[in-house]
Amino acid sequence: MHFSLITKIAIATSIVLLVCMVVFTQLNFNNLQKLMIENAVADSDRLSETIISSTHNQMLENNLFGVFQMINEVGKQKGVIHIRLISKTGRIIHSTDENEVGRLLDKKTEACNMCHESETPQVDVSSMNRSRFFKDSNGQEVMGLAKAIYNSEKCYTAACHFHPESFKILGVLDVITSLQPMRELMESYRYKLGAVTVLIIAAIWASITFFMMIFVNSPIKQLLYQIKMLSKGELDGTVPTFSSYELAVLSDSFNRMTQNLRKARSELEDWAHTLELRVEDRTNELKKVQNQLVRSEKLASLGELVAGIAHEINNPLTGILMYASLVQHDDKLNPALKSDLAIIVRETERCARIVNGLLDFSREKSPKKKLSSIPAIMNATLSLVKSQSIFLNINIVTEFAADLQEISVDPNLIEQVLVNMVLNAGQSMHDGGDLHLRINNSEDNKFIVIEIADQGCGIPEDNLKKIFDPFFTTKENKGTGLGLSVSYGIIESHGGRIEVQSEVGKGTTFTILLPVDQETTTNDARNKPAGELVPDDHI
Template sequence: MRLTLIAKLSIATSAVLLLTMGLFSYINVEQLEKLLFEEAVSDADKLGETIVQTTHYHMLENNLKRAYQLIDEVASQRGIIERIRMINKFGLVTHSTDPKETGLYLDKKAEACSMCHAGSSPLVHATTMNRSRLFRNREGHEVLGMAKAIYNEERCYTAPCHFHPKEAKVLGVLDIIVSLDPMHRKVYAYRNEIIVLAILQVVLIALCLTFFTQRFVNRPVRRLVRHAHLVGEGTLDAKVEIKSRDELGELAEAFDDMTVNLKKAHDDLADWGKNLETKVEERSRELRTIQAQLVHSEKLASLGELVAGIAHEINNPLTGILVFASLLSSDTKLDPALKGDLELIVKETQRCAKIVRGLLDFSRESIPQKRPASLNEIMDATLTLVGNQSCFHDVQIVKEYNPDIPDMLLDPHQIEQVFINMLLNACHAIAGPGQIRLRTGFDRESAAAYAAISDTGCGIPDEIAGKIFDPFFTTKENRGTGLGLSVSYGIIEAHGGRIEVQSAVGVGTTFTVWLPLAHEGVLAEGDSTG
């Protein structure tokens, strides 16, 4: 059988109380019995003294009859006195309230004599406790005996009635035997009262303990257990209804906090489970993008080494062809019919030379010569260079610069080359009336600035969007080498930045160049998006 908390506390407390109160009661009863015994000894001694003093006159007058009569009257009035007897110095019982003892001689080892005659010589004076004795009477009851010495005073050995020698110290002994039954009845009554009071006190304390334990411990514990079961069943909105400010109240608050944290963790886990597939897809897409960038970078590096060798080998014969074709076309002896062919040779040779220069620029890993420069000023300088070209005549240029962009550590010529390539691509993609929107700004969290070039051109189809940064890939027939965006990609990568592309066919394309802010503490307060 499982005991409840209240039962355990009640049993334990009751056992402790019973033990302590039993020990206290035992000591208390023993002390009471000792005190009552001492009081009985004192009363018996006082009674003996009273009898001696009362009968003293009659003894001096040798009126023994009257003296013995007084002794009998005292013995009859005190119900606790069993008998009183007078014993002379020779051990003769001269008088006793028990007529059977009168005239008997007592042995020195008898109870009334052994206290003074225990040694080699009799004691003349003894303390009250030494003159008292405990023994059982013929009926088996415990009685107290008190021996009172009758000393030979001056009036005794000078009295004419009966002469006692002056050298005699003790004339006799008055022996009083008192029943201790009244004392025992008081002790038993007191002991019974103590037992009853102890039982009542234990019962009362157990009831109070049960009540207060039920109110202040059992109820809160049951609420905590019920709350724990609810949490175990998944009910995470439950609250413990305990408002006390004691340890159980603190425990209830801890339970509530734990439940709130469990609910939050459960909700987060549920959301994480729901969004796991989306997060995995996003991470996979990011990994694919990073892998594509790495593959592209390796491809560009390998291709750059190959292109550099080919460009150097082609550049020398091309230079010779261009020089001799130019000289030959300017010769007056040249047949006019051949002049058009020579001009075509020169034109195509110049085109080949331009391609070779592009190849050399692509293969050459130029270290950026960085210095503090303004991104907005570089964009304006780029517009000044390309704005007069014919493709920009019908194109509207919209500027949305953030004036709070701090100066950055850049190579202005290389960044200008990147903007030229992007602006020319935007203009060629429009191929007529349209709009080019230029935006600059910076992001405080990533500590990077950006320049975005948006056009309203034809857009980039999805099937070629992943190839636009590949070398020699171009959609311009007879106008491009396919190296502009590849070179731009390398320049921005060398600056520690990146290029993002967003495009929709028939809507337009946006190239966004992100570059890191090289200075600490240069970010201005306010809007960071420009």
């Protein structure tokens, strides 16, 4: 058998409430019973006191007939079983039950032991200790209360009495009353309390069921309906916001989940639509990588070819340059020919520079590394190039981080790279401007990052892919197109890399990353620079 959530909660609540009510009822019943017994003892005590007070004068006059008649009359009251008057020696002087008159009671009996617990009888005993509960010969539950009759001054000074002053107690009045009315009242109270408990549980059950139907069952049904629709692929439905905080959070979470599922499904659909395009893009990327590998192989072959050609050309160029220089400075030379010889010397020197560039490109120089300061190398570079005429209208701004450490590099090769980069930047700034030179640490502190940012003419996007190719140059009749290729090789030999960003008309930024640990490969590099720059100086 399966019970609904409301039924389970109602049953659990009712069981807990029933246990609490039973415990409360029992405690309340016990306390009430104790109070009623105390009240019954107090009533019997007052009845005994009334009898003793009413018969006091008759006792002083030794009018025993009047005393006995008074006891008999009181004994006829409702609830009084019988009353007996006991002397201090334990003999029953009078009783409403004539059969026990004259009988001598033992001190161990219930009527006497509250005072005779020890050899010395107690004079003052509390009413509760003087009461006793038992069943009479008819099986009826009764209560007995013994009340001591004390020897007052009027008693031992009266002419008719013979009790000396040393006697403290003259006798005992024992009153036995029925507890049946009290028990009937307690049973009636028990039934009424049980009925009230059942009514309270029924009312709470009905209230819980009603409010659970409104605040829990109805929202859960709506939520279950939307979950079923969701399992069928219907993602457009939403659950209304409920008044209960917990259910409101649940509905909000469900709506967010539905929204995320819609978004995910939309992304999957978009992915399916664009998967072919992405595959094509990846194919193009692979083709680019393949082309780059082919280009690297071609460059290696070209380097070997260039090395052979350069060696073959270098020797005749040396001879031409030497003899042309000798002839140029010969006094016998016709002055009209000196200008022609100057052209020969200049062009020969230019050819020699091209050949040297070819040799630098063809052979891989092994860096002679030592711990060096990159800012110091940059300052040495600036001392070499800043006096050139191209930097007259250029404001060179250096920003070096304060916490830079020395790294193991070949300072001469790095200086060669920086000279080339700075000169290229200066040559691109025809109208002057600011040339920013920044050196800082990468975010992971694994690289020293050098930025050379100019405000020159910029490089077209088509040329950005070619600037590191050998013999590529945008300078007409100037340069060999080997400077950036050689620089690229030097940085790679240090385990670093060069990156470039440019925008036509706004300028170009070259970023050089040199690893702090020279064993770090280029693939481990991170190209986002970090570190707070500290202005160093302005040139």
